[in-house]
Amino acid sequence: MGNAFRFNNFQSAWCLLALTPLLLTQERTAWNVTDYKPILGILCLGLGSSIIAFYLQIRTQKVLSDSTASMLFLLESPFAALFGFLILSERLSWFQISGAVIIMVASVLQILTDTASKTENIKT
Structure with missing residues (x-):
């Protein structure tokens, strides 16, 4: 793919066309907007x-x-829950909170491990 922005625009246009x-x-569509x-x-x-x-995701x-x-893209669910809590005053159960914490910890550990392995490969 040459240009990520062009790809994204074509993808969005095809979705609009399909829908x-x-x-x-x-049943009824009101075109006069109040x-x-x-x-x-x-x-x-x-x-x-x-x-x-x-x-930004494609880049x-x-x-x-x-x-x-x-x-990093796995963090979408915990951030959605966080913004739902902050903006919409939603409440999470302990089960949902523990799932978000597990996803966050796994993501941070993976990123740190990946960075450490890249650093070791550069040194050798």
């Missing part, structure tokens, strides 16, 4: 989560090793 026919299956919060939410989701986040996957990138 557009589902709009016709809706509240702009839904439009703002769609723009934030489209720009923030789709274009910017996926672009990161090019730079980092496979194991380090996969461990």
